[in-house]
Amino acid sequence: METLAPSDEALCKRVADRDGRAFDDLVERYQERAYRIAWSIVRDREDAKDCSQEAFIRLHESAGTFAGQAKFSTWFYRILVNCCLDHQRRRRGWRRLLGWGGGGEEGESGDPIERQPAPFVDPTEAVGAERHLSQIWEAVEELSPQQRTAVLLQCREELSTKEIAAVLHLSEATVRVHLHRAYTTLKRRFGEQA
């Protein structure tokens, strides 16, 4: 007789009760998605690995705070995206310190995602075999961080606007604006190339 696999939410509750097996199960379920999302944001293999692992560690530490009002995946993606954005923020600090960039054109918006830098592309990685992006995804790379994150969560992870809003801690209307601007930019970019 086939046994029904426990839900993510049930596993999370067991993680809160310090059930190591439940944590391993959750990691196995989400490791690929977590790594893929992290990579989509930070665009570096090792950084993506570190960020996704940090998200699992934070999940382990804060499983008891999962109230179950949202889906587990939404809650976890939010932890993950925060890890990636924290990482980007730290890297921006180092880049500024080392004088690699940091123009003064960034807005002073209160939205933490608004303040994220454009992705830093490691030239050694860019010429490697790992980076074979289609033209359209190359254009996505040039979008603002909040637009890029919204696009990848919608197109890649197939999250609804409501879920994206929960993950990014924004209103649904703001997410729609980000997506609309992103698609308009992409459409215009490809209109110019055609």
Next chain:
Amino acid sequence: MTRPPEMNRPPEDEFRDLVQELRRTAPEPPPIHWGAYRAELRDKLERRQAHTPWAWTWSWKSRPLQIAVATSLVAVLAWVGLPGRQGTDQALLENAILASRLDLIVQLDVVLRLDVLEDFDVISRLDRLTTNEG
């Protein structure tokens, strides 16, 4: 003015096509070994747990002497540092304030002659004095 046929498409359709194209061509991240990934994660988790407050509260009970010495030291430092315990505290504070005004002290000769400013006749001729001196 007529628009080309492709311009007559509703934006929703164009966005839908764009989303489909993005989904179809979404890049894959570089592959990694999942066994090694989980092993590394377990290692990081264990190291993190070793530094949690829970681990600390468990371990301090096995070191009562060290804890007692550290607590006594903190208490002595706090007692010595209480306001009014030492007459030099105020002087230290003033020195610190003066140090923050070093740019003023650089002009010490001017500062020493500030009482000249009390002489309104001098004040009224100050510009001229400056000119003469210059």
